[in-house]
Amino acid sequence: MAKPKKSRNSAPDPSVAAQLPWRPSAPPLATFLLISFAALLLRALVSVGPYSGQGAAPKFGDYEAQRHWMELTLHLPSSDWYRNTSDNDLAYWGLDYPPLSAYQSRLHAHLINASLPDAVALRSSRGFESQESKLLMRWTVLSSDLMVFFPAALWFVWAYMKDGVGGSGERREGWTWLLAMVLLNPCLVLIDHGHFQYNCISLGLTLGAIAGILSRNELVAAALFSLAINHKQMSMYFAPAFFGHLIGKCLKRKYPIVEIMKLGFVVLGTFALVWWPYLHSYEAAMQVISRLAPFERGIYEDYVANFWCTTSVLIKWKRLYAIKSLKLMSLSATILAFLPSFIQQVKSPSNLGFLYSLLNSSFSFYLFSYQVHEKSILLPLLPASLLALHEPHLHGWFTYYALFSMYPLICRDQLLLQYIAVLGLFVLIYYSPGGNYGKGMKISSGTMAVLSLPLLCSILLHTMYLQIEPPKRYPFLFDALIMFICFSQFIILTLYTNYKQWMLDFHPRHVGSKKDL
16 A cells, blocks of 8 residues: 655654754844844943043053054054154053054054044144044944954854754754853953953954864964964963864874964964064064063052962062063963863864863963953953853853952943943843753852852952942052952862863763864
């Protein structure tokens, strides 16, 4: 007897469908646009407030630094951007980022010069502040964010979901929450659009490189990460993770030397392209390099929640050791801190391990490297955001303390209202019905009790910092207490994430896709 024909519109057998490999379609455009619009609106609202150094003569702040670099790069030849001249006083916000950052300043200077030339006039524009110039400067950051960071975030989310990085089918529907966690990062929004910087460019290029790794476009990833380093040298925080993961992949392929050479050519070619104006002489290149490593400032400046600053209460590092010794100690400690994570990726490269390695590597630099600023917490916070679906508790905990570690800076910039607003919005989205916060590791009541103590202290310090005058003998007492609390949490988090990365070797089902090797 002939079998009855199956209707085209009949539903597929669930048992068969469950065995089929999952293939994600591109995220719905309308949903992506809605999340992006919300993220853009938040940035615009934060940018209405004050900025670093507003009205604070004679050097003002980071806003003036960025404006001054636009002034210099617009009017001076590239040979004079990094050296002291009559028109370029390096003591007044000398350019101290790599050439790609200088090219970005020049591009923005042309845009501002077209409508408000007084804002970037040579010499006479120092400390220039007007409502129109503020609007134009804010738009340069917004447009940079929209053109670099936003597309990179979408690419990452698509690549993450397509590859099944976490190895769990239940996370496939969480792309909207993950995208919101990445785009609505409160620390990045406050620093770039409140304080005033362009971290969105270097972090966006890094995020694009990470997405390239997940989507098996290693050469594109190498070029993008090289550009990130050439925009801000702090992107080197991620270098051990990229290097270890890519080397590990190459060593597992048929022709490892060829694969390594291809990556090397891309990296060298990208660097040569960016540094071309300075490659004509050793002296010109060294002028740039000397500006990128300000060792004369000491191993730390402000109250930053890393090892050197926190322990300086007991050990007076600057007084006991010369700069040369401190550089060697800092380098050794940083290498020792990221080495386990690096070795794990060379030995067993995987996409999930790579994300952990990015976090562990950047944490190592933040905690132990030389001349770290409080804003550098943005670097380890990026991979923590990317792990939000896999480690939701870690992401929420780290985001809170990263934001808290910058609280004194935010207060100095008079951005307290913006601080409360972005923190509140983050909490609402994090605990939203469609969120993933309840799907992470289970935390025991004892652990919660231990973790609650620093949380309660941090909440108390928020109020004390504003309402209570510290003792005259210890004017920075509350800054130091904030630093101690945040440092203790960062140490716990980095120990945990290093442990989790190495545990991937013993739980291969969590490693993610191996087909990309």
